[in-house]
Amino acid sequence: MYLVLVLSGAPAWAQDDALMARGAYLAEGVVACANCHIARSAQGRPLFDQGLSGGMLFDDAAFKAYAANITPDPETGVGKWTDAQLGKAIREGIRPDGSLIGPPMPIAFYRNLSDADLAAIIAYLKAQPPVRHVVEKSVYRMPLPSSYGPPVAGVETPAATDTLKYGEYLANIGHCMDCHTPRNDKGMLLMNHLGAGGQTLKGPAGDVVTPNLTPDPSGLKTWTDAQIERAIREGVDKHGARLQPIMAFGWYKNISGPDMSALIAYLRALKPQPFADRK
The missing domain is CATH 1.10.760 (Cytochrome Bc1 Complex; Chain D, domain 2)
Structure with a gap:
């Protein structure tokens, strides 16, 4: 995987710093986690001091979904989730209790996340301040699939030269x-x-x-x-x-x-x- 190949001879602290830097770049850039998961005011204004504590409503004919609290709060967020459980939720849409995450979470596209980039995003999420914020449960007026596909593993980051x-x-x-x-x-x-x-x-x-x-x-x-x-x-x-x-x-x-x-x-x-x- 990309990070391992580049940093295999580097000390652990350098690898951790590089992982966090990549995670921050992805989450705050192209993956744009906060676009949905940042807390927002009633007028839709981002509440940056409340971090990725969720609550944004997606009201559609097929569902009334609320963005989850993905801060490391142990009671209302993902603080008790392991790295593997977070990875399975992000890339396969399956929570630790086995339930399926529905739309608008774009699981079909997140299945393409490489192992290295997934690890970087998880490291970033775990480093965020925990915020206690109870988010309402989403309601779906459409059948959800049994799964989004088979388990995902062994995905490499494509070479930037391609x-x-x-x-x-x-x-x-x-x-x-x-x-x-x-x-x-x-x-x-x-x-x-x-x-x-x-x-x-x-x-x-x-x-x-x-x-x-x-x-x-x-x-x-x-x-x-x-x-x-x-x-x-x-x-x-x-x-x-x-x-x-x-x-x-x-x-x-x-x-x-x-x-x-x-x-x-x-x-x-x-x-x-x-x-x-x-x-």
Whole structure:
């Protein structure tokens, strides 16, 4: 795995520091854990002093879901969970009690998290201040699957030198396509229209229709790389209009320059698809 190969001759403290740095970069950047799990005011404003203590409501026709408290509080958060249990919850959607985590947690995409990056995110989460915050239980008006697939293990981080593969990896763990791919009437992603947009999401600022991320004229074909980057980092489109949350530009702004270039290269390589407006 990446971190082991790079740091095998380094002292333990250096390995721990590197693991924490990678975890912070991922959680506060492309994975954007706080975009959903940070506590928010009634107006949807992030309450940074309450950390990743959850509570954000996702009110959909198929579910009324609340983001979980993922701080290390032992009673209301994940403080009693082992590393293995946290990993299974993040990558397979299974809690320690065996229950399944439902949407909007993007398990189908988090299954692509490498072992090394998963370990880094877990280290980051365990280092956060514990916050006691009881979060309501989610209610699903749709059947959840029995599982999201077989157990996941042995996933390596793609080499950053393989730009398209690494860009795809970043798009997966950043769960871009979970929002920017249309869904059918049962809520299933239409993967043959990957990136075509058209979902209507209820964000902190109200309903948001997700745009097309493919290189189609209705998508990003006429956008420059700089314009795409500005939209991701700053939430401003090519015309200067402000984009709205639930887009995680408050965290995507922390993505490194090389990683942003790889992500944009991947979006450029998607199959062009017409905008899938399903309103």
